Amino acid sequence: MSELVEYDAQHCFHPFSNYHDLNRKGSRMIERAEGVYIFDEHGHQILDGMSGLWCVNLGYSCQPLIEAATKQLSELPYYNLFFQTSHPPAARLAKLLAEVTPEGMNHVFFTGSGSECNDTVVRMVRYYWNNLGKTNKKTIIARKNAYHGSTIAGASLGGMEFMHKQTGCLVPDIVHIDQPYAFGEYDGDDIQAFGLERARQLEAKILELGEDNVAAFIAEPIQGAGGVIIPPESYWPEIQRICDKYEILLVADEVICGFGRTGEWFASQTYNIRPDLLCMAKGITSGYLPLGGVMVRDEVAQVLKDANSEFAHGFTYSGHPAACAVAIANIEEMQKQHIIPTLKESIIPYFADKWQQLAQHPLVGEARSKGMVGAIELVRDKASKERYSKELEVGMMCRENCIASGLVMRAVGDTMIVSPPLIITKQEIDLLVERATLALDKTLANL
Numbered sequence: 001m002s003e004l005v006e007y008d009a010q011h012c013f014h015p016f017s018n019y020h021d022l023n024r025k026g027s028r029m030i031e032r033a034e035g036v037y038i039f040d041e042h043g044h045q046i047l048d049g050m051s052g053l054w055c056v057n058l059g060y061s062c063q064p065l066i067e068a069a070t071k072q073l074s075e076l077p078y079y080n081l082f083f084q085t086s087h088p089p090a091a092r093l094a095k096l097l098a099e100v101t102p103e104g105m106n107h108v109f110f111t112g113s114g115s116e117c118n119d120t121v122v123r124m125v126r127y128y129w130n131n132l133g134k135t136n137k138k139t140i141i142a143r144k145n146a147y148h149g150s151t152i153a154g155a156s157l158g159g160m161e162f163m164h165k166q167t168g169c170l171v172p173d174i175v176h177i178d179q180p181y182a183f184g185e186y187d188g189d190d191i192q193a194f195g196l197e198r199a200r201q202l203e204a205k206i207l208e209l210g211e212d213n214v215a216a217f218i219a220e221p222i223q224g225a226g227g228v229i230i231p232p233e234s235y236w237p238e239i240q241r242i243c244d245k246y247e248i249l250l251v252a253d254e255v256i257c258g259f260g261r262t263g264e265w266f267a268s269q270t271y272n273i274r275p276d277l278l279c280m281a282k283g284i285t286s287g288y289l290p291l292g293g294v295m296v297r298d299e300v301a302q303v304l305k306d307a308n309s310e311f312a313h314g315f316t317y318s319g320h321p322a323a324c325a326v327a328i329a330n331i332e333e334m335q336k337q338h339i340i341p342t343l344k345e346s347i348i349p350y351f352a353d354k355w356q357q358l359a360q361h362p363l364v365g366e367a368r369s370k371g372m373v374g375a376i377e378l379v380r381d382k383a384s385k386e387r388y389s390k391e392l393e394v395g396m397m398c399r400e401n402c403i404a405s406g407l408v409m410r411a412v413g414d415t416m417i418v419s420p421p422l423i424i425t426k427q428e429i430d431l432l433v434e435r436a437t438l439a440l441d442k443t444l445a446n447l
């Protein structure tokens with residue numbers, strides 16, 4: 001163990017880690033990065049198939065983002081948006097976000113992270129309905145196996161059972177319906193019917209609770225941390241219909257999907273949905289500095305503006321100037337580099353095709369992708385989708401083999417997922433799939 005790994009093991013608690021294992025094995029020190037590659041302390045080059053944590057969309061060497069941060073830090077390193085003050089980067093970014101987010105969304109509430117966005121959602125939707133005199137409209141419907149962050153409200157909205165168990169005191173009036181996970185939870189061959197059935201659970205839940213008691217439905221357009229769960233095409237139109245029919249606010253958690261991940265600025269555009277609130281973080285700054293924001297639809301914003309009371313909510317780092325400056329540079333750079341047209345015309349179809357080839361591997365039961373996220377399901381038997389026994393931890397085994405082959409691919413149980421930087425080239429996609437194949441071969445040999 002190097003000196004640094006020892007300091008880390010002795011003093012640093014890590015997010016979502018088993019401290020027993022961590023202290024025994026030590027952490028992998030990532031020392032520097034360049035383009036789509038990270039380098040560990042031994043100089044190993046690793047292709048970052050996860051863009052850090054789904055955030056480094058423009059890769060690790062985007063000079064304009066670094067310059068924007070540096071310039072802002074020397075002009076105004078900190079000020080806040082409380083008590084009727086503002087600063088130029090927040091005002092400029094708010095204007096720019098109104099332009100790139102879906103039609104009819106022209107107001108933003110800045111936060112410091114995705115979790116803080118979802119805390120804001122819980123408070124904002126209840127504040128909204130209170131102001132309309134519908135004080136019973138409190139319950140928020142979310143989905144099992146969703147990820148909405150790790151604050152108490154984020155974990156409560158999320159549908160991760162292992163998190164609920166550790167959280168103990170969950171936020172009341174949050175309920176969960178099933179996810180549209182066809183590979184894992186459906187045996188038939190009419191995927192569209194399955195999508196409709198899962199969407200209609202929302203309607204059933206609203207009827208069960210009573211429309212007058214339901215405030216909002218929240219979901220990730222594509223579930224990320226849950227295992228890149230791509231809904232059937234039938235799913236979202238039905239959800240939209242139900243939200244409209246029963247006057248339920250639709251909240252799109254686009255913390256992963258936003259800023260080009262699905263080949264449009266936002267997945268709400270990809271799936272043609274009309275959210276009332278839209279959560280952003282991660283790719284908003286390509287991860288260079290922490291920032292989040294909740295976009296608010298005009299009709300909802302109007303109610304908040306008409307309310308003659310204070311919305312008693314906000315964070316010290318809501319709209320941090322340097323983070324806002326980086327977000328502006330990030331959006332401008334996406335435009336200058338034609339990221340979205342390039343993805344749509346060339347990179348996404350190429351990635352989809354290459355990724356699909358992994359389905360031929362004997363260990364892979366399904367390969368799926370949408371935009372620049374992909375998943376493969378590791379199985380013992382391709383035809384029956386039978387899994388390996390849990391104790392074998394095949395996903396973890398595969399993840400370790402990926403690292404050894406020079407690739408970061410994440411394991412969610414026995415589902416392997418990727419979300420590469422949006423600047424990835426065709427050659428780098430070839431390399432990603434080549435290294436993934438190598439890791440799959442090794443994993444099969446281990447088994």
Ligand SMILES: *Cc1c(COP(=O)(O)O)cnc(C)c1O
Pocket residue numbers: 112113114115116118147148149150220224225253254255256281282
């Ligand atoms: C990562 C994530 C969050 C939480 O964001 P943090 O910045 O880690 O608080 C919320 N929602 C989704 C969909 C995410 O992927």
